[in-house]
Amino acid sequence: MSAHSLMESLRCSAIYRSIVRRGPADNDIDRSLAITSNVFLHLHPVKIRRHALRFTYTFGLGGITTLLFLILCVTGVLLMFYYVPSPERAYRSMQDLRYVVPYGTFLRNLHHWAAHAMIVTAALHMARVFYTGAFKGTRQFNWVVGVILFVLTLGFSFTGYLLPWDQLAFWAITVGTNMAAAVPLLGGMIRYALLGGNIVGANALLRFYVLHCAVLPALVFVFLAVHFWRVRKDGGISGPPLPAEVPEEGPPERLFATTPGRSYALVALPREAPAAVEESRKSPEDTVLTYPHLLVREAAAAMVVIGGLLLVALFLNAHLEEAANALKTPDPAKAPWYFLGLQEVVSWSTPFIGGVLVPGLMVLALLAIPYVRPNSVGVGVWFHPARRRAVIAFTIGLVLNVLLIVVGMFFRGHGWSLVWPWSN
Amino acid sequence: MRGPLTARLRDLATPPVLIAFGGVLWMIALLAMVLVDANPEWEAHQSEYRKRLAAAADDAASVRHAGRFKVQVKQIDLPALERVDRCVSCHVGIEDPAFADAPQPIATHPGDLLTIHTPERFGCTICHGGNGRATSREDAHGLPEPSLNPMLRGEFLQGSCGKCHGDDEFVAGSRLEVGRRLFDHYGCRTCHRLYQSGNTAGPDLTKVGSKKFDAFFWGNDYRGTDRSVVYWLESHFKNPSAFYPSTMLNFKMTDENARALVVYMLSLTDERIPDRLQPSRGPTKP
Numbered sequence: 001m002s003a004h005s006l007m008e009s010l011r012c013s014a015i016y017r018s019i020v021r022r023g024p025a026d027n028d029i030d031r032s033l034a035i036t037s038n039v040f041l042h043l044h045p046v047k048i049r050r051h052a053l054r055f056t057y058t059f060g061l062g063g064i065t066t067l068l069f070l071i072l073c074v075t076g077v078l079l080m081f082y083y084v085p086s087p088e089r090a091y092r093s094m095q096d097l098r099y100v101v102p103y104g105t106f107l108r109n110l111h112h113w114a115a116h117a118m119i120v121t122a123a124l125h126m127a128r129v130f131y132t133g134a135f136k137g138t139r140q141f142n143w144v145v146g147v148i149l150f151v152l153t154l155g156f157s158f159t160g161y162l163l164p165w166d167q168l169a170f171w172a173i174t175v176g177t178n179m180a181a182a183v184p185l186l187g188g189m190i191r192y193a194l195l196g197g198n199i200v201g202a203n204a205l206l207r208f209y210v211l212h213c214a215v216l217p218a219l220v221f222v223f224l225a226v227h228f229w230r231v232r233k234d235g236g237i238s239g240p241p242l243p244a245e246v247p248e249e250g251p252p253e254r255l256f257a258t259t260p261g262r263s264y265a266l267v268a269l270p271r272e273a274p275a276a277v278e279e280s281r282k283s284p285e286d287t288v289l290t291y292p293h294l295l296v297r298e299a300a301a302a303m304v305v306i307g308g309l310l311l312v313a314l315f316l317n318a319h320l321e322e323a324a325n326a327l328k329t330p331d332p333a334k335a336p337w338y339f340l341g342l343q344e345v346v347s348w349s350t351p352f353i354g355g356v357l358v359p360g361l362m363v364l365a366l367l368a369i370p371y372v373r374p375n376s377v378g379v380g381v382w383f384h385p386a387r388r389r390a391v392i393a394f395t396i397g398l399v400l401n402v403l404l405i406v407v408g409m410f411f412r413g414h415g416w417s418l419v420w421p422w423s424n
Numbered sequence: 425m426r427g428p429l430t431a432r433l434r435d436l437a438t439p440p441v442l443i444a445f446g447g448v449l450w451m452i453a454l455l456a457m458v459l460v461d462a463n464p465e466w467e468a469h470q471s472e473y474r475k476r477l478a479a480a481a482d483d484a485a486s487v488r489h490a491g492r493f494k495v496q497v498k499q500i501d502l503p504a505l506e507r508v509d510r511c512v513s514c515h516v517g518i519e520d521p522a523f524a525d526a527p528q529p530i531a532t533h534p535g536d537l538l539t540i541h542t543p544e545r546f547g548c549t550i551c552h553g554g555n556g557r558a559t560s561r562e563d564a565h566g567l568p569e570p571s572l573n574p575m576l577r578g579e580f581l582q583g584s585c586g587k588c589h590g591d592d593e594f595v596a597g598s599r600l601e602v603g604r605r606l607f608d609h610y611g612c613r614t615c616h617r618l619y620q621s622g623n624t625a626g627p628d629l630t631k632v633g634s635k636k637f638d639a640f641f642w643g644n645d646y647r648g649t650d651r652s653v654v655y656w657l658e659s660h661f662k663n664p665s666a667f668y669p670s671t672m673l674n675f676k677m678t679d680e681n682a683r684a685l686v687v688y689m690l691s692l693t694d695e696r697i698p699d700r701l702q703p704s705r706g707p708t709k710p
Contacts, residue, residue, distance in 0.1 A: 099557055099559040099563070296443070299443055300442035303442065303443045303447060303450070307447070307448070307449025307450045310450060310453030311452065
């Protein structure tokens with residue numbers, strides 16, 4: 001029996017059919033049903049606009065961020081089997097992962113690098129959505145959900161930072177929570193609630209662990225569901241208004257032989273379907289089937305991202321410094337890298353300005369973005385000329401943030417003095 | 425801007441090609457991962473140990489003993505001392521007298537110290553230092569120096585005796601005992617505090633043996649590569665201003681005396697040793 005016929009008989013078997021409910025999709029009806037009848041795949045619409053497939057429109061950033069989150073869930077659960085959140089045992093868990101757990105170093109590296117990558121891809125995804133005006137129209141609130149998800153991502157990273165319980169972890173969290181203490185009136189209480197005490201100790205470790213492994217994952221899953229649901233209900237991802245004349249092209253490439261006839265329809269559209277969907281209803285020729293066109297691209301992105309991550313995790317070890325020591329302050333003591341811009345601001349101003357006012361205003365500004373000018377100008381186009389001022393303002397903020405982080409990361413030495421990166 | 429090469433690359437980057445490319449990355453990474461983890465250092469040493477066991481087996485019991493030997497990470501769990509010592513993963517023959525002439529790391533432990541200080545109760549690192557949890561030679565031995573978990577070598581190993589044994593138990597004429605007497609001889613307490621007595625002109629020495637290399641002040645002009653605690657202390661005793669202008673008197677110590685004093689300093693740690701592991705006569709430490 002050849003491998004092919006074996007596969008065929010497997011796919012026709014009663015057990016396989018009971019699981020996936022349908023055979024190979026060799027026509028467009030089955031390809032549509034493959035999406036709508038699968039709980040995971042039906043996150044996607046059956047058909048999407050051809051424009052949505054363009055890699056240079058999205059760079060796959062939202063999907064990659066989601067993928068990294070899933071990787072973090074899987075590696076995180078595996079790490080939980082070995083990790084004990086107590087000051088006596090946390091650091092020893094790290095050493096055991098490194099020395100005796102099979103592939104423990106690799107596992108920790110995967111989690112570490114996926115976490116840092118997720119912050120970067122989430123930030124880039126946010127920038128992409130801003131630059132393409134994808135937060136406009138019916139998508140205003142979904143931008144807000146996205147900002148919440150970004151803040152939750154930072155919370156994930158910040159709480160996870162403490163868990164290795166080494167010097168880097170201990171002092172980064174000490175610096176970070178001291179910034180929180182600068183909130184007027186409530187600052188001391190906030191820090192006390194976060195740490196379960198006045199210093200980073202056993203209670204803080206337990207609280208951060210519970211936040212990291214239970215509270216934040218639950219919140220992120222809820223907001224992710226809302227985020228995806230709204231994308232779906234807004235007619236798929238954003239894109240420019242449809243041209244009057246749709247170019248007569250076939251699907252982007254032929255992965256499967258197409259069967260003649262078209263007997264599918266867009267399903268499950270909200271009554272107040274947005275304009276883009278109305279338009280696509282009028283000109284369905286501009287859409288392609290999600291299965292296979294989008295799925296195969298997602299699979300490609302996932303394969304490359306996971307492959308790259310595996311290689312990075314293989315060659316770059318996550319830092320592990322000496323065990324946390326409250327009596328030995330490193331010089332300089334630095335916050336996690338994504339907060340270094342704020343620490344930089346704190347270093348020239350006050351903890352209130354750098355630790356509360358600036359980040360508070362930054363989050364408020366992000367939340368306000370879709371409501372400042374509620375119009376639909378320039379949706380679906382990168383750096384649309386009609387939005388020049390908004391684009392410039394956002395870019396200045398982004399570049400400033402990155403610059404400050406780079407200064408904090410590489411140009412700050414003993415006593416927070418300015419140094420060259422190579423002089424150390 | 426888009427040259428023919430980038431254009432060609434773009435045409436090449438179709439989903440199926442990218443999936444295949446990703447698959448290749450997976451395979452490289454997973455294969456390399458298995459290879460990197462395939463031959464831990466301890467495995468080679470234990471294989472050698474097992475080979476020698478089997479070769480030397482001459483009766484049924486020892487053949488069975490050799491047959492039962494499993495190559496695996498070996499560790500001594502020491503909850504009372506808050507440590508796990510995996511040194512025996514490589515130093516697998518320390519308790520087997522038949523391995524007296526075997527090469528390191530599988531040789532028998534020299535001397536008869538293990539008969540009093542059985543490894544099951546005391547482990548290794550409480551005396552030898554180093555990182556007991558590590559399973560690679562470099563990390564376990566605290567190499568390269570300076571490191572946070574250096575091993576105590578040669579005569580300096582005697583410093584560990586003083587972690588449990590009181591002054592009256594020191595073997596007469598040992599480095600540790602000589603060092604302790606030199607401490608009195610030079611009148612160190614005139615300036616330094618030790619336990620409850622002495623003065624505070626200089627640093628308190630009660631826990632000096634627990635200090636890591638980075639807790640010592642190396643001055644701004646020292647360019648040497650040896651930054652170990654032992655080197656700092658010895659240089660400092662021979663010439664108090666070796667690293668920075670110090671107000672300490674220069675006692676013109678001989679190398680031998682300076683090193684004996686270092687041994688005594690290394691015994692002054694804050695390690696907590698449970699009572700039941702203390703010497704039966706009881707410590708005289710205040």
